[in-house]
Amino acid sequence: MEQPDAIIHQPVRLKIMAALKVLPLSEALEFVRLKTIVGATEGNLGAHITTLEQAGYVEVEKDFAGKKPRTRVQLSKAGRRAFENYTAYLRDIIDAAPAGE
Amino acid sequence: MPLSRNEAADALRDIAQTERRSSSAYGYKETAPFMFLWGAIWFIGYSVSDLRPEQANWLWPVLVVLGFVASFAIGSRQPPKAKGDASEGWRHFASWVVVALFITATIILFQPSDGRQVGAFVALLIGAAYAVVGLWVGMRIAISGIAIIALTIGGFVFLKPHFGLWMAFVGGGTLILTGAWLRRV
Numbered sequence: 115m116e117q118p119d120a121i122i123h124q125p126v127r128l129k130i131m132a133a134l135k136v137l138p139l140s141e142a143l144e145f146v147r148l149k150t151i152v153g154a155t156e157g158n159l160g161a162h163i164t165t166l167e168q169a170g171y172v173e174v175e176k177d178f179a180g181k182k183p184r185t186r187v188q189l190s191k192a193g194r195r196a197f198e199n200y201t202a203y204l205r206d207i208i209d210a211a212p213a214g215e
Numbered sequence: 216m217p218l219s220r221n222e223a224a225d226a227l228r229d230i231a232q233t234e235r236r237s238s239s240a241y242g243y244k245e246t247a248p249f250m251f252l253w254g255a256i257w258f259i260g261y262s263v264s265d266l267r268p269e270q271a272n273w274l275w276p277v278l279v280v281l282g283f284v285a286s287f288a289i290g291s292r293q294p295p296k297a298k299g300d301a302s303e304g305w306r307h308f309a310s311w312v313v314v315a316l317f318i319t320a321t322i323i324l325f326q327p328s329d330g331r332q333v334g335a336f337v338a339l340l341i342g343a344a345y346a347v348v349g350l351w352v353g354m355r356i357a358i359s360g361i362a363i364i365a366l367t368i369g370g371f372v373f374l375k376p377h378f379g380l381w382m383a384f385v386g387g388g389t390l391i392l393t394g395a396w397l398r399r400v
Contacts, residue, residue: 118218125229132230133237138294143237147244147400151236201230207223 121169122200126154126162131197134172134189142175142186163187171196239353243397246356248289250397253341254390256282258383261334265379268330279315286311314344331371331378338367338386359393 122131129152134143143151149159166172171193175186189197218226260278264271290304318337327333342363349357363386370381 123226128226128229129233132233136234136238137241140294141241143241147240150400151233151240201227204218204223204227207218208220208227 118203119196119200121165121171122196124162124165126152126158127166128200129153130159130162130166130187131171131189131193131200134187135194135197137189140188142173142188145185145187148187166193169193169196240400242352243355243400245293246352247394247397249286250359250390250394252285252289253282254387254392254394256387257338257390258387261379261383261386264330264334265377265383268379271330283308283312283315314340331375334379334382335367335371338382339364342367355393355396359389359396362389 122128130148133148133151137143145159145163149156152159154162163172163174167174171190173188173190175188177184177186256278260271260275263274287304287308290307293304318340321336322333327336342360345360345363346357347360349355349360366385366389367382370378370385374381
C-alpha cells in the first residue's frame with residue numbers, strides 16, 4: 115500500500131475503527147458509548163459514521179431500547195480487513211524508516 | 216503523500232489508546248450484571264446473617280450456588296471475544312470456582328469461631344479479587360475492590376455488633392452501585 119486508506123486515515127474515523135475493532139465479532143457499539151470513547155461531538159461523529167458506512171466499513175443499526183431510540187455501529191468484514199491493512203501499512207512505515215526520521 | 220515514521224507512530228499510539236478505552240468500556244458493560252447479582256446476594260446473605268444468624272449456615276451455601284448458576288447463565292449469553300473462543304466464559308467461571316473453593320478450604324482449615332470473621336474474610340478476599348481483576352479490565356472495578364476492602368475492615372473494627380447489616384447495605388450497596396457505575400460510559 116503506497117498511500118494510506120483515505121477513509122480510515124482521518125483521525126476521528128481511525129478512532130471509530132479502532133474502538134469497533136476490539137469488540138467481539140458480532141458485537142455492536144452504541145452511538146453514545148462510541149461518542150465517549152472517541153471523544154467527538156454528536157454531529158461530528160454522525161458525519162464520520164456516515165462516511166464509513168458509505169465506504170462499507172461499518173454497519174449501522176437503528177432500533178428502540180424500550181421507548182428510547184438507539185443507534186448501534188458494528189465493523190463490517192470489509193472494514194475489519196481495511197483496518198488490518200491500514201495498521202500493517204503503519205507498521206511497515208515504522209519498520210522501513212530509520213528512527214528519528 | 217506517504218506518511219512519515221513519526222506520523223505512523225502517532226497514529227498507532229492513537230489506535231492503541233482508543234482500543235484500550237473501548238476494551239475497558241466493553242468489559243465494564245459485560246461486568247455490570249454480575250455486580251448487580253452479587254450485590255443482591257450480599258444484601259440478602261449479610262442481612263439474614265445479622266438478623267437471623269441461626270439461618271445463615273444453610274442460607275449462604277444456597278445463595279452462593281444460586282449465584283454461580285445465575286453467573287454462568289449471564290456469562291454464557293455474552294459473546295466470546297474472539298471467533299470460536301467459547302472457552303473464555305468457562306475460564307472466568309472456573310476462576311471464581313477456584314476462589315470459592317479456596318475460601319471454603321481456608322474456613323475448614325482455620326475454623327473461625329465468629330461468624331463475623333468468616334463474613335469479613337470472604338468480603339476481603341472478593342474485594343482483593345476485584346482489585347486484581349480491575350487492574351487488567353478497568354480501574355472502576357479495581358476501585359470497587361479497594362472500597363470493599365476498606366469498608367469491610369472499617370465495619371469489622373468499628374461496628375462489630377451490626378457488622379452483618381453494615382456489610383449488607385454498604386458491601387452489597389457498593390457492588391450494586393459499581394454495577395450502575397459500570398453501565399455508565
